[in-house]
Amino acid sequence: MAKIKKASESLTVMTNIVLPNDTNQLRNLFGGELLARMDRCASISATRHCERRVVTASVNHVSFDHPIPEGGIVVMESKVSRAFSTSMEIYVDVWLDDPINHKKIQTNKGIYTFVAVDEFNRPIPIPEMEPETDLEKERYAAALRRKELSLILSGRMKPSESIELKKLFGESN
């Protein structure tokens, strides 16, 4: 297994259409259905990066910026934004593609954490990840403070133990 992998090696693109069974009472894509599709896409990126079985550890943020109507073509792109010791952050970008009117608008973004596990579901080390594009570098740089925030919110870290968040809020200790 490679020790350092590029973000692009985990790129996963899923394109699908919204059918009536996938919608809510407003005939837009049901939020839970979208989350499930995003989780699938992100899990494939995580598996591509670490070449191991992975589990979702947390969903750190999902934005619902624009409804996706029945019949809409949904394009999802996910990539590892940073790899830590056994966990990795995955960004999922979602667009509504309208090839008839030549329009493509971003509807959602999601940030997931996955952990690589062995056959006993114990966390195992993963390769490092090297960002290349400006966007990959920006997401990589901010990933550590998102990880700290997620650990604090889930009760796994005390706020006083954070390093990046203290820097962000200008605290010295």
Ligand SMILES: CC(=O)SCCNC(=O)CCNC(=O)[C@H](O)C(C)(C)COP(=O)(O)OP(=O)(O)OC[C@H]1O[C@@H](n2cnc3c(N)ncnc32)[C@H](O)[C@@H]1OP(=O)(O)O
């Ligand atoms: C694809 C699917 O749908 S899978 C189904 C849904 N998911 C599941 O069922 C997972 C259930 N949860 C688990 O199995 C366990 O809690 C695990 C594997 C996620 C974590 O196991 P733990 O024994 O707690 O491991 P540990 O404390 O060492 O954490 C492992 C890594 O996850 C990270 N982590 C754990 N929880 C979080 C969280 N809420 N936010 C961010 N990172 C987290 C840790 O920081 C650590 O990262 P690092 O090693 O890269 O520094």
